[in-house]
Amino acid sequence: MPSERPPVNMADVARRAGVGMATVSRALSGSYGVSAATRRRIEAIAEEMGYVVSPEASRLARGATGRVGILLPHTSSWFFGSVVEGIESELRKANLDVLLYLVPDEGARHRFFRDLPTRRKVDAVVVVGMPVDADEQRSLEALDVHIVSVSGQIAPFPFVRIDDVEAARQATAHLLSLGHRRIGMIEAVAPNINADWSVDIDRSDGHYAALQTAGLAPDPSLVMRVAWDPEQAALAMARLLSLPDPPTAVFAHSDEIAVGAVRTIRRAGLRVPQDISVIGIDDHPLAALTDLTTIGQSPEGQGAAAGRIMLALLSGEGAQDSLTMPTTLIPRGSTAPPRSF
Incomplete structure (x- = not known):
């Protein structure tokens, strides 16, 4: 038989x-x-x-667990929440689950990376908006899983980001094209982020590059450095307005920072943009609501792109090593030529 x-x-x-x-x-x-x-x-x-x-x-x-971990500082901000939505929307199509790991401070980071190699619960990790030092990178590599970074670059892993230098250059170039020559900048520094990673360096570099192209020397008195907080930005704007020769326009490192600056300008009895122009970066939902000129990016699109790269890696099909997504000037009602005296 x-x-x-x-x-x-x-x-x-x-x-x-x-x-x-x-x-x-x-x-x-x-x-x-x-x-x-x-x-x-x-x-x-x-x-x-x-x-x-x-x-x-x-x-x-699909892998041992059918889950992808997302490591990020927090989910309370529009940017991080939107990135997570983009990642999840793509992974859901492949029936993969998402597991969030929040590391809001140095203690949480230390505990996460200390325990990570001994408790593998995911088949891949997406790192969002935070640096990974050499020891932390080794902990990730010890998992023997795929790693993708969003809003930054962690060598040697694939990454998705925008060109923050170019975004800031676009913002300041827009103000220069309107005729502004005395342009203030409110730098925003995120907490618990390594100085070599933070976007404030790139965005400041882009601002200075635009000034240099226009033949203008930077004026340190026009630069205010604050925490990534609209209230701090409002105080910084007050300091700019108190200068003997205030700026006619301000570039803010983000839309949230710009909104804080606009509040101070209006409380001082000045008009935006008739008396002073303001531009930010992000195209945050508040930007459209407040008629703020901005340089638009898509955090949800960045998350979705990272999700697609991760799916390609998990399937063994390979993926491009990195993706720099475009940014776009979105003119609205907060910028105009400087007032004639």
Whole structure:
């Protein structure tokens, strides 16, 4: 009597189709990341071979846990929340779950990286808006999982970000194009962020680059450095207005910082933009609501791009090492040519 034929498994289908098991899993489960033609071919092969997907096989093809960890300082800000939404929206298409790790201070960071290698609970990690030093990088590498960074670069991992130098250059160049020559800057420094990582350096560099292109020397008295907080920005704007020769325009490192500056200007009895122009970076929802000129970026788009890169890595298909997303000038009602005296 002939022996019973062994059941067909996912590996058999993958070999016949000439693709990886993850691709077969995504094709047969209707998940993201497989072209229509490839999906039809795999479905036809699976039907011909009599293969039926089991939940266990699908889970194993996606990885040991079916989860991706997201490491970030907090979720309270619009930026971080939007990045997480973008990441989750893409991973959901592949039936992957998201596990958030919040490290709001140095103590939390130390505990997270100290314990990380001994409690692997995810198949990959996305690091959002924070630096990773050499010891922390080794802890991540000890997990033997894929790592992707958003809003920054952690060598040697793939990353998604904007060009903060270019964004700031665009902002100051816009003010210069309107005829402003005495331009203030409110620098914002995020807490618990390594100075070599923080976007304040790049955004300040972009401001100075635009001034240099216009043949203008930086004036240190026009630069105010504050914490990343609108209330602090409001106080910084008051200091700028108290100068013997106040600026006719202000570049703020973010829209939230710009909103704080606008409040002070209006409380001083001045008009925006008739008396002083203000521009920020981000295109925060408040920017449209307050008619703020800004340099727009899409944190949700950055998160989605990171999610797509992660899916490609998890599937074994490879991915581009990095992606720098564009920023766009969005003129609104907070900038205008300087008032004539």
